[in-house]
Every structure is written in C-alpha cells, then in structure tokens.
Amino acid sequence: MLHTENLVVRFGGVFALGGVDFTMNEGEVHCLIGPNGAGKSTFFKVVTGQIAPTQGRVSLSGHDITGQSSAQIVRRGIGIKMQTPQLYDDMTVEETIWLGAYRRKGKAGARQRSAELIDELRLGPVARSEVGKLAHGLRQRVEIASVLAGDPALILLDEPAAGMSDADVAFMSELILRLRGRHSFLVVEHDMRFIRSISDRITVFHNGTIFLEGRCDEVLSDQGVKDIYLGKGTHHA
Numbered sequence: 001m002l003h004t005e006n007l008v009v010r011f012g013g014v015f016a017l018g019g020v021d022f023t024m025n026e027g028e029v030h031c032l033i034g035p036n037g038a039g040k041s042t043f044f045k046v047v048t049g050q051i052a053p054t055q056g057r058v059s060l061s062g063h064d065i066t067g068q069s070s071a072q073i074v075r076r077g078i079g080i081k082m083q084t085p086q087l088y089d090d091m092t093v094e095e096t097i098w099l100g101a102y103r104r105k106g107k108a109g110a111r112q113r114s115a116e117l118i119d120e121l122r123l124g125p126v127a128r129s130e131v132g133k134l135a136h137g138l139r140q141r142v143e144i145a146s147v148l149a150g151d152p153a154l155i156l157l158d159e160p161a162a163g164m165s166d167a168d169v170a171f172m173s174e175l176i177l178r179l180r181g182r183h184s185f186l187v188v189e190h191d192m193r194f195i196r197s198i199s200d201r202i203t204v205f206h207n208g209t210i211f212l213e214g215r216c217d218e219v220l221s222d223q224g225v226k227d228i229y230l231g232k233g234t235h236h237a
C-alpha cells in the first residue's frame with residue numbers, strides 16, 4: 001500500500017535518510033521506532049509531503065506520489081495527523097469533525113458521519129465546547145476524529161501518545177485496535193507500552209536507515225534493538 005524506494009534526504013552535509021526501502025501492507029498497524037535522530041520524523045515528513053526527498057521514490061497503491069504536497073496526498077485518501085494538533089481553537093468539537101467529513105463527503109454525508117464519530121470517540125459531553133478549551137488528550141482525540149471523518153484508507157500518525165495521560169493512551173490504543181482492518185495505520189511513536197499494544201509490525205530506524213523490521217514481539221525482544229536504545233550502537237548486532 002505504501003512503498004518507498006531508496007529514499008534519501010540530505011540536509012547540507014547530514015544524511016537524515018540514507019536510502020530507505022520500506023513497504024507497508026494493507027490492514028496493518030505498522031509502527032516506526034528508533035532513538036532520537038534516527039530519521040523517523042524525516043521519513044514521516046517525506047511520506048506526508050512536507051519535504052521532498054533528495055533522491056528516491058514514494059508510491060501509494062502503485063501511484064508515484066514523490067514530491068506531492070500534503071494536500072494532494074490527503075486527496076488520495078490518506079489521513080495525516082501531525083504531532084502538534086492542526087485545529088482551529090475557536091471552532092467547536094462538532095464543527096471540527098463535521099468539517100473533516102464535509103471536505104470528503106459533502107453536506108449530506110457530513111452530518112451523519114460526524115455524529116457517528118462523536119459517538120465512537122465518546123466526545124458527546126464536549127461536542128459543543130470550543131476545541132481550544134479542551135485538555136491535551138481530548139484535543140488529540142478530536143483531531144483523530146477529524147482525520148477519520150474523511151474515511152482515509154491509510155492513516156499516518158506522528159506520536160499520537162505524546163504527552164497524554166495513561167487513561168488517554170489506553171483509549172487511543174483501544175481505538176486503533178478497533179479501527180484496524182477498516183484503516184491501515186503508520187505510527188511514529190516513543191511510548192513502548194503503546195507500541196506493544198497496537199503494533200502488527202515494527203520498523204526500527206537507526207542512523208537514517210532501517211535497522212530491523214519484523215513482527216512486534218520479534219523486534220522488541222531483539223538484542224540489537226535494545227542495544228541501540230541503550231546507545232551501544234550497532235557493531236555487534
């Protein structure tokens with residue numbers, strides 16, 4: 001579904017990505033992990049159209065999307081949730097989700113879809129509240145709802161658990177597990193408990209390349225992966 005070939009990103013003399021070949025399968029929850037500076041955010045920015053690669057190719061269900069803008073990529077049926085919420089603070093929760101649905105479905109479908117999502121994400125009690133007045137965890141939930149409102153086949157999430165309470169993280173992982181199958185998810189995350197609870201597959205980035213990829217349990221029990229996180233490098237991995 002999502003595929004990259006020899007993806008290279010160079011910032012001046014720094015290779016943030018040094019030739020990444022990545023494939024993501026449909027219907028899976030696929031997490032990207034790796035220590036700080038590994039290249040996760042750069043990879044996320046390339047596949048979401050925020051930066052163009054120096055070299056290489058990104059394709060989506062067989063279509064070349066290399067160098068397309070985020071807006072063009074969203075129109076292809078991809079939902080993108082950046083790390084900092086992209087919400088209008090003075091809109092209500094209901095309006096925000098309705099707008100997400102309206103963009104994709106028009107007026108007729110938007111009302112029903114937003115009502116369903118308010119229900120599914122248990123946002124009923126705050127439906128009439130302004131987004132800017134909500135706590136962080138609820139704002140994240142509203143943003144997920146507005147991404148889901150467009151019924152994207154693939155959803156790309158940058159650190160959805162960052163800064164959230166345990167209860168909010170638990171809610172988010174239950175939600176992703178419930179939605180898996182209806183949508184595919186690519187998730188960049190640090191929170192290991194969260195990763196463990198949602199991942200089908202994990203790709204570990206290190207020094208701008210893929211260090212290891214595999215099933216969640218295989219990857220998280222790998223000694224080489226543990227060593228990278230402890231800063232022991234890759235020499236004996």
Ligand code: ADP
Binds near residue numbers: 016035036038040205
């Ligand atoms: P991660 O998200 O895994 O922590 P990043 O993708 O942010 O890693 O960074 C990968 C490498 O690229 C790091 O060495 C970082 O310093 C560098 N880098 C990232 N963004 C920029 C930028 N805009 N300009 C220069 N160097 C950058």
Ligand code: MG
Binds near residue numbers: 040041042
């Ligand atoms: Mg990052």
